[in-house]
Amino acid sequence: MIICVIGGGASGMAAALAASENPDNQVVLFERQARLGRKLQATGNGRCNLTNVNMSSSHYHGDNPEFSQIPLSAFSVTETLNWFRRLGLFTVAEPSGRVYPYSDQANSVSDVLRFALDRPNIRLVTGTEVTRIHRREEGFCVEGVDCQRVIVACGGLAGTKLGGSMSGYRLLRNLGHHVTKLRPALVQLKAAWSGCAALKGVRCNCHVQILHDGILHSQSTGELQFTEYGLSGPVIFEVSRDACQGSGEWVCRMNFLPSFTASELEEELYRRRETALSTDDLLTGILHNRLGRVLTKAAGIPGGQSVSSLADTQLTALVGIVRCLEIPLSETLGMDSAQVTAGGIVTDEFDPQTMESRLVPGLYACGEVLDVDGDCGGYNLQWAWSSGVCAGRHAGKEML
Numbered sequence: 001m002i003i004c005v006i007g008g009g010a011s012g013m014a015a016a017l018a019a020s021e022n023p024d025n026q027v028v029l030f031e032r033q034a035r036l037g038r039k040l041q042a043t044g045n046g047r048c049n050l051t052n053v054n055m056s057s058s059h060y061h062g063d064n065p066e067f068s069q070i071p072l073s074a075f076s077v078t079e080t081l082n083w084f085r086r087l088g089l090f091t092v093a094e095p096s097g098r099v100y101p102y103s104d105q106a107n108s109v110s111d112v113l114r115f116a117l118d119r120p121n122i123r124l125v126t127g128t129e130v131t132r133i134h135r136r137e138e139g140f141c142v143e144g145v146d147c148q149r150v151i152v153a154c155g156g157l158a159g160t161k162l163g164g165s166m167s168g169y170r171l172l173r174n175l176g177h178h179v180t181k182l183r184p185a186l187v188q189l190k191a192a193w194s195g196c197a198a199l200k201g202v203r204c205n206c207h208v209q210i211l212h213d214g215i216l217h218s219q220s221t222g223e224l225q226f227t228e229y230g231l232s233g234p235v236i237f238e239v240s241r242d243a244c245q246g247s248g249e250w251v252c253r254m255n256f257l258p259s260f261t262a263s264e265l266e267e268e269l270y271r272r273r274e275t276a277l278s279t280d281d282l283l284t285g286i287l288h289n290r291l292g293r294v295l296t297k298a299a300g301i302p303g304g305q306s307v308s309s310l311a312d313t314q315l316t317a318l319v320g321i322v323r324c325l326e327i328p329l330s331e332t333l334g335m336d337s338a339q340v341t342a343g344g345i346v347t348d349e350f351d352p353q354t355m356e357s358r359l360v361p362g363l364y365a366c367g368e369v370l371d372v373d374g375d376c377g378g379y380n381l382q383w384a385w386s387s388g389v390c391a392g393r394h395a396g397k398e399m400l
């Protein structure tokens with residue numbers, strides 16, 4: 001049987017390997033870019049967070065969140081790690097549960113996949129964008145290749161510079177499938193607060209809440225990074241899903257000392273007031289120096305004064321700012337910068353047991369092109385591996 005896989009990213013490579021397990025199958029893997037796995041090499045800041053040992057359904061989203069659980073159980077985290085080990089990849093799990101290649105290089109992941117794809121029954125066609133899947137009476141024709149099965153593994157729209165595009169949605173729409181609204185997820189947020197530019201590059205631990213018209217939209221604790229335009233870092237990725245969508249007021253509320261109580265900070269500030277410190281150093285030793293100065297200023301305390309001159313109300317105001325700074329958000333940084341697409345091809349149109357289309361027999365889809373997105377922490381790549389292997393295995397099964 002001939003199986004065409006469209007897209008040589010994470011899910012497409014997994015699907016091609018799984019479909020080629022039966023030596024009687026011929027697999028043709030099409031990739032638009034010159035090399036396979038380009039996005040994979042940029043994942044996890046060049047380290048590739050390939051999965052997470054703390055797996056639960058709560059980490060996945062989409063109009064039908066249950067859909068993803070079937071492939072994720074059929075090809076679980078343990079099976080994924082064993083599979084990578086057989087491909088020659090050593091991995092290590094961090095205390096947070098995030099799994100990385102032992103080499104700490106994302107290239108290692110794409111390399112072992114590329115080496116494994118060097119099989120006699122897999123043909124790689126790189127630098128070729130598939131623009132249409134033609135239906136034949138018996139199967140399909142993809143870029144002149146007649147085949148019985150097609151797997152669409154074109155990824156989503158996120159990360160445009162690394163290969164994200166509308167291509168997969170178009171291919172599937174042409175065959176009758178539907179697409180939900182596409183939004184950037186795991187994305188940086190733009191803030192209308194001058195302090196961000198002054199704090200550019202500062203990283204800190206923070207409890208973040210996103211509020212929409214005063215109502216809590218999402219929250220998390222973790223590393224925040226200030227940028228020229230606003231907010232980034234893992235904690236922002238975690239709270240960014242569907243943030244700044246539609247009308248209304250979006251606000252980011254930050255607590256820079258989530259593991260200390262208000263009275264602990266207050267006591268320390270009262271103690272410092274008895275010293276000869278300058279107001280510039282009021283938070284020195286507690287927070288990043290630059291962050292301390294910006295927050296002190298935001299509390300209305302001028303720099304360069306003696307702390308002994310501060311009134312109780314000024315110290316209380318500073319405690320309030322450190323524990324509850326609110327800044328207005330304007331928008332996300334958009335699809336170009338997003339790590340994943342929220343939304344995608346309607347999953348009810350696919351069978352989660354096999355990843356086969358319910359509309360077009362012999363057509364399969366996997367990975368980000370479908371309406372499934374995961375949290376930050378390796379969950380999106382796990383979806384790519386699980387759905388890819390599942391699609392490949394079933395597409396590779398002999399027709400009855």
Ligand SMILES: Cc1cc2nc3c(=O)[nH]c(=O)nc-3n(C[C@H](O)[C@H](O)[C@H](O)COP(=O)(O)OP(=O)(O)OC[C@H]3O[C@@H](n4cnc5c(N)ncnc54)[C@H](O)[C@@H]3O)c2cc1C
Pocket residue numbers: 006007008009010011012030031032033036037038039040042043044045048049050051128129130131153154155156158159162163164165167168338339340366367368369377378379380381382384
């Ligand atoms: C900067 C960045 C960092 C990330 N870090 C992580 C991380 O550490 N952990 C994690 O779990 N997730 C991470 N992600 C998300 C993760 O990379 C994706 O969810 C995952 O790669 C999706 O796999 P996929 O196979 O569906 O799509 P992709 O990996 O995007 O692969 C799709 C491939 O199909 C090709 N293609 C598209 N259309 C066609 C066509 N018509 N013809 C031929 N080829 C086509 C594309 O060029 C591309 O190579 C990150 C994403 C980005 C952008």
